[in-house]
Amino acid sequence: MDDEENNLISFQATFRRDYNVWVTQSPQEAAEFIRLNDVHIVIADQKMPEVSGVEFLEMIRYEFQDPIRILLTGYADIEAVIDAINRGQVFRYIQKPWNEGELKVLFDSAYQLYFANKDLRLKNAELARAYSELEKFVYSASHDIKAPIATIQGLVKLAVQESDLAGMRECIDRIDISANKLSFFTNHLLGFYQTLRKPLDYVPVDFSEMWHQTLETARLHENFQFVRMTKEIQQNNTFFCDAEHLKAALMSLVVNSLKYINKSNPESYLAMRILSNESVAIIELEDNVLGLGNSQEQILEMVEGRDWVGSSAAIMVFMIKKIADKLNGQMQFNHPTNGGMTIKLTIPNHK
Numbered sequence: 001m002d003d004e005e006n007n008l009i010s011f012q013a014t015f016r017r018d019y020n021v022w023v024t025q026s027p028q029e030a031a032e033f034i035r036l037n038d039v040h041i042v043i044a045d046q047k048m049p050e051v052s053g054v055e056f057l058e059m060i061r062y063e064f065q066d067p068i069r070i071l072l073t074g075y076a077d078i079e080a081v082i083d084a085i086n087r088g089q090v091f092r093y094i095q096k097p098w099n100e101g102e103l104k105v106l107f108d109s110a111y112q113l114y115f116a117n118k119d120l121r122l123k124n125a126e127l128a129r130a131y132s133e134l135e136k137f138v139y140s141a142s143h144d145i146k147a148p149i150a151t152i153q154g155l156v157k158l159a160v161q162e163s164d165l166a167g168m169r170e171c172i173d174r175i176d177i178s179a180n181k182l183s184f185f186t187n188h189l190l191g192f193y194q195t196l197r198k199p200l201d202y203v204p205v206d207f208s209e210m211w212h213q214t215l216e217t218a219r220l221h222e223n224f225q226f227v228r229m230t231k232e233i234q235q236n237n238t239f240f241c242d243a244e245h246l247k248a249a250l251m252s253l254v255v256n257s258l259k260y261i262n263k264s265n266p267e268s269y270l271a272m273r274i275l276s277n278e279s280v281a282i283i284e285l286e287d288n289v290l291g292l293g294n295s296q297e298q299i300l301e302m303v304e305g306r307d308w309v310g311s312s313a314a315i316m317v318f319m320i321k322k323i324a325d326k327l328n329g330q331m332q333f334n335h336p337t338n339g340g341m342t343i344k345l346t347i348p349n350h351k
Helices: 005-017 027-036 052-061 078-088 102-160 163-199 207-218 243-260 295-303 311-328
Strands: 041-045 070-071 092-095 202-205 228-233 238-244 269-276 279-287 331-333 341-348
Touching: 027 052, 027 269, 041 052, 041 102, 052 070, 052 207, 070 078, 070 102, 078 295, 078 311, 092 102, 102 163, 102 311, 163 243, 163 311, 202 243, 207 228, 207 269, 228 238, 238 243, 243 269, 243 279, 243 341
Parallel strands: 041 070, 070 092, 228 269
Antiparallel strands: 202 238, 269 279, 279 341, 331 341
């Protein structure tokens, strides 16, 4: 940006073969252009009638963090250079008259810095998001860990005070149930994180065999005996996916349903449907679990990628979504207010 049209024409003519150059005499036009386009480098002349180069670079610094800022100035403007460094956070300053060769070297350095800064900001944003997810995950998991521990502690105190052998036996049996519940959950939690950290290895997947293995593990869940399970698997092709990640997703789907099954309802069911073709595998689990209350909205927010508050009800769905994302798949969640839940995964065939 410069207020002298001849300078702008000369600059554009010199560098138009190597770069996409846009010039203007107006600070307002310059700001609007940056707002609407992917601009890598901004050069402003210090001597302008409306605002100085330093003032313009300071103005865009807060709204546009990515473009690299360069000040064009004369030998006598050393104070402006210092001001630009302090206020406009310029990358370099160019002294008039400028040298074409030196400017090309400067622009190459500015380009490298632009992409390095942008990559750093993206990674920082991803890191902040990961910390936020981890915090909510830990908050959600703590409920499922603390509940059986509190039960065990209470039963131990009760057993110590119990003088009757039958009463002590009952306490011990209930302690065993709570310990098994805690063991199942922590093993599943550990298995999920170990799987998520592994690199993907795409191999042929047999969904019938994978479902059989999932059920063998699910039998250890305390609520397995209270639900009727059905399956419908249609696989007429070779489906390539990471077997460990896919099995972890299936296991989390089942555990999520078992966690909220109505034990007193003799019609409680869990229906798994898997349809595999040349392009995708559609995995859908439907059940008639109890209502999730306020947790439903939190789960929907998490599934849709919005900010959500951690809850015990969301932890398994969180696991399923993380695995679906890693497999480049999609997840849909439906939970009517009158109960029941359907979770649908669409996973691409990585052949």
